[in-house]
Amino acid sequence: MKLKINGLDKSYGEHEVLKKINFTFEDGKIYGLLGRNGAGKTTLFNCLNEDIEMNAGEVILEENGIEKELTSSDIGYVTATPMVPEFLTAREFLSFFLEIHKTKINSLKSIEEYFEIVKISPSDQDKLLKDYSHGMKNKMQILINMIMNPKVILLDEPLTSLDIVVQEEMKKLLKEMKKDHIIIFSTHILELAMDLCDSIVILNKKQLHEIEKKNLNTQKYKDEIIHSLRDENYD
Amino acid sequence: MINTLKMSLKIDLTYQINAFLSLLKRLPILRDLFTDDIWKSKNIKKVARIFVMIYLVLKKIIYRFLYFLVIYVLSFFLTKENLSGTFCYIYFIFTLIGMWIHNQLLDPTLKKYFSILLFQMDAKKYSRSYLLWNLFTSFLFNSLCFFTFSFFLSISPLVIVCLILFSSFARIIGETLNILYYKKYHTFWYHNNFLYFSVLGFLLVLLFLPVIGILPSSSFFFGVMIVFFILSFICLSYLIKMNDFLLLYKTANTKKMAMNMQQQKAYSKQALVEMKTKDQMIHNKKLKGKKGYDLFNTIFMERHKEILFRSAKNYACILGIIYIILIFLIKSNENLSLTIHSFLSSHLGCFVLIMYFINRGAIITQAMFFNCDHAMLAYNFYKEPDVLLGLFKKRLQSICIINLLPAFVIALGNTVLLWLTGSVAIPIYITTFLFILVLSIFFSVHYLVIYYLLQPYNQELDMKKISYSFVLFLTYFFTYFLSNVEMSSFAFSIFGLFFTIIYIIVALILIKTKAKDTFHLN
Numbered sequence: 001m002k003l004k005i006n007g008l009d010k011s012y013g014e015h016e017v018l019k020k021i022n023f024t025f026e027d028g029k030i031y032g033l034l035g036r037n038g039a040g041k042t043t044l045f046n047c048l049n050e051d052i053e054m055n056a057g058e059v060i061l062e063e064n065g066i067e068k069e070l071t072s073s074d075i076g077y078v079t080a081t082p083m084v085p086e087f088l089t090a091r092e093f094l095s096f097f098l099e100i101h102k103t104k105i106n107s108l109k110s111i112e113e114y115f116e117i118v119k120i121s122p123s124d125q126d127k128l129l130k131d132y133s134h135g136m137k138n139k140m141q142i143l144i145n146m147i148m149n150p151k152v153i154l155l156d157e158p159l160t161s162l163d164i165v166v167q168e169e170m171k172k173l174l175k176e177m178k179k180d181h182i183i184i185f186s187t188h189i190l191e192l193a194m195d196l197c198d199s200i201v202i203l204n205k206k207q208l209h210e211i212e213k214k215n216l217n218t219q220k221y222k223d224e225i226i227h228s229l230r231d232e233n234y235d
Numbered sequence: 236m237i238n239t240l241k242m243s244l245k246i247d248l249t250y251q252i253n254a255f256l257s258l259l260k261r262l263p264i265l266r267d268l269f270t271d272d273i274w275k276s277k278n279i280k281k282v283a284r285i286f287v288m289i290y291l292v293l294k295k296i297i298y299r300f301l302y303f304l305v306i307y308v309l310s311f312f313l314t315k316e317n318l319s320g321t322f323c324y325i326y327f328i329f330t331l332i333g334m335w336i337h338n339q340l341l342d343p344t345l346k347k348y349f350s351i352l353l354f355q356m357d358a359k360k361y362s363r364s365y366l367l368w369n370l371f372t373s374f375l376f377n378s379l380c381f382f383t384f385s386f387f388l389s390i391s392p393l394v395i396v397c398l399i400l401f402s403s404f405a406r407i408i409g410e411t412l413n414i415l416y417y418k419k420y421h422t423f424w425y426h427n428n429f430l431y432f433s434v435l436g437f438l439l440v441l442l443f444l445p446v447i448g449i450l451p452s453s454s455f456f457f458g459v460m461i462v463f464f465i466l467s468f469i470c471l472s473y474l475i476k477m478n479d480f481l482l483l484y485k486t487a488n489t490k491k492m493a494m495n496m497q498q499q500k501a502y503s504k505q506a507l508v509e510m511k512t513k514d515q516m517i518h519n520k521k522l523k524g525k526k527g528y529d530l531f532n533t534i535f536m537e538r539h540k541e542i543l544f545r546s547a548k549n550y551a552c553i554l555g556i557i558y559i560i561l562i563f564l565i566k567s568n569e570n571l572s573l574t575i576h577s578f579l580s581s582h583l584g585c586f587v588l589i590m591y592f593i594n595r596g597a598i599i600t601q602a603m604f605f606n607c608d609h610a611m612l613a614y615n616f617y618k619e620p621d622v623l624l625g626l627f628k629k630r631l632q633s634i635c636i637i638n639l640l641p642a643f644v645i646a647l648g649n650t651v652l653l654w655l656t657g658s659v660a661i662p663i664y665i666t667t668f669l670f671i672l673v674l675s676i677f678f679s680v681h682y683l684v685i686y687y688l689l690q691p692y693n694q695e696l697d698m699k700k701i702s703y704s705f706v707l708f709l710t711y712f713f714t715y716f717l718s719n720v721e722m723s724s725f726a727f728s729i730f731g732l733f734f735t736i737i738y739i740i741v742a743l744i745l746i747k748t749k750a751k752d753t754f755h756l757n
Contacts, residue, residue, distance in 0.1 A: 126275035
């Protein structure tokens with residue numbers, strides 16, 4: 001499975017954010033998307049998720065040699081600021097969601113089993129989501145996106161607000177999921193990207209480019225990434 | 236589609252039940268009785284479900300009856316000769332106005348955001364079921380109200396059926412036109428002020444045709460109904476074929492926009508209080524000679540000119556038009572002239588209520604909080620008593636200026652009407668004029684004071700303090716009480732003036748002594 005971005009352009013008025021991006025993501029890998037503040041990582045995700053219109057270009061999903069245009073139903077998008085229906089309890093949210101999508105979900109689990117995946121304790125399951133912390137809301141958001149088992153998973157800074165136990169669980173889950181998903185993981189934490197991702201993609205100067213994977217944990221590799229992220233306009 | 240409708244109604248109802256229980260949980264005695272277990276208690280939720288369902292149905296019925304009552308009263312005021320014909324005509328124009336100002340399908344709401352983007356419901360099925368449900372409920376409530384009002388009016392059943400169907404057709408056409416407009420211009424037509432207010436103004440002018448004796452016959456309604464039937468059929472087939480609902484919802488119902496509409500749709504949320512791009516540049520001469528918190532406040536006011544002045548300007552324009560219409564009407568209607576004169580001479584108290592409603596204090600304080608205070612309150616220096624008082628005074632001046640814009644139109648309008656409808660002593664003209672300005676200043680002070688003393692918002696602009704709502708309720712109650720007081724305009728004006736002066740002094744003392752403890756983040 002491949003996700004092909006062909007000639008993607010995006011501007012806000014006269015401010016050009018993404019320029020003629022051509023890039024192919026493949027399944028079996030977790031891609032770490034790195035870029036400086038304002039580089040356009042969220043804009044790229046929003047374009048892929050059809051939240052905003054692209055000025056030009058196309059995004060193609062190739063599966064078993066068959067190409068089709070990527071639609072938001074192929075995508076699970078975990079945003080940096082989780083949005084949940086605040087006046088529902090976590091259980092209500094999950095049960096409504098499962099009821100709506102029960103025919104589309106492969107190997108439907110019980111509500112308790114789903115809560116167990118993201119380690120939401122029984123005492124929290126019947127709390128209103130408005131009373132959840134940022135991290136807990138994030139867990140719910142990740143869970144909902146995982147249940148639908150989308151082909152492409154976009155994660156915008158998803159792990160930073162989670163406690164370390166759930167962080168490790170989520171990392172494990174993402175690693176298990178990568179073999180038949182395309183996972184793109186945006187983060188500012190280089191160590192996290194180097195630890196979790198199989199490939200680092202840099203968004204700099206409105207373009208995407210991949211940094212060849214070597215020994216991911218060497219200082220030399222780290223320096224190479226930072227060097228790629230440096231911009232003469234800043235420095 | 237039926238399953239989608241059932242599911243969305245079920246989610247909506249659960250949401251309302253939880254919101255209701257949450258409200259109960261914040262009330263003084265019930266707060267102690269209800270623990271967190273209520274969220275999983277099926278029995279409590281069953282009882283709450285009954286209450287909420289009754290409340291929702293009653294609310295819909297009462298709103299619809301009030302709508303019909305307004306039409307009835309307006310018909311009565313416009314003409315006494317053909318009450319039933321005028322009633323039908325006003326209903327017809329109101330339906331056209333509703334078609335223009337309400338866009339239910341695309342309007343960003345939290346409910347749509349949740350249903351389509353969070354619950355990932357099929358957008359096409361959702362929008363169809365949403366439209367169908369709205370058409371069904373309005374058909375039902377319109378039929379009920381027409382049935383009730385038919386006891387007081389003599390309208391033929393055929394015309395009633397025509398008008399009820401006309402409402403449904405108009406809704407379908409309005410929704411489709413709105414979608415087409417959004418697709419072409421990527422914005423709603425109500426964001427195009429010129430277009431929006433021109434059409435609205437035209438329809439409002441049409442509303443007054445019965446005053447000059449023009450009233451369409453029954454055959455006119457039949458004709459229009461047939462035209463609308465054909466158009467709505469075309470529109471409906473377009474809506475059924477349309478496949479890009481999801482994309483439209485995604486662009487029209489962004490998270491931020493949905494959040495803005497969460498509670499007090501009219502004005503309270505972020506989109507309406509966020510800085511507009513065109514205000515980002517400030518002319519240097521506006522800042523010349525300013526320093527410290529004066530400069531700080533000027534920058535804030537200049538950067539938010541659009542949102543702060545927008546509704547004040549709109550109110551001033553609408554009020555100006557109303558006064559001009561009244562001036563024309565009193566020339567030809569002796570009775571109206573006498574009524575207005577007597578009203579302005581002895582019922583000036585009613586303007587307390589009017590000034591309460593048109594005061595922009597609430598939205599201005601929200602803009603202050605959202606764009607400035609919620610960040611600045613994180614710094615301790617910002618909470619020093621002298622800083623708070625200094626900024627309060629500067630802000631008070633600015634709020635007063637904004638609110639004086641519509642107030643000036645009312646004050647001038649009242650004085651001119653008083654003069655045209657019969658002469659009074661010069662001091663009464665002066666006090667009538669000043670009274671409105673004083674009221675405007677009073678409400679400006681009031682909103683700013685309760686904002687500083689009760690600071691009710693959290694970072695998402697949700698109202699977190701019930702005491703704030705309570706004070707607003709008391710304010711409304713007090714203004715309503717004053718609006719019913721019969722007192723000479725002169726006495727009322729003098730009373731208002733002294734009351735406002737005392738209120739300002741007390742407010743300044745309270746801000747100086749209390750605001751350091753009360754003005755903080757929730």
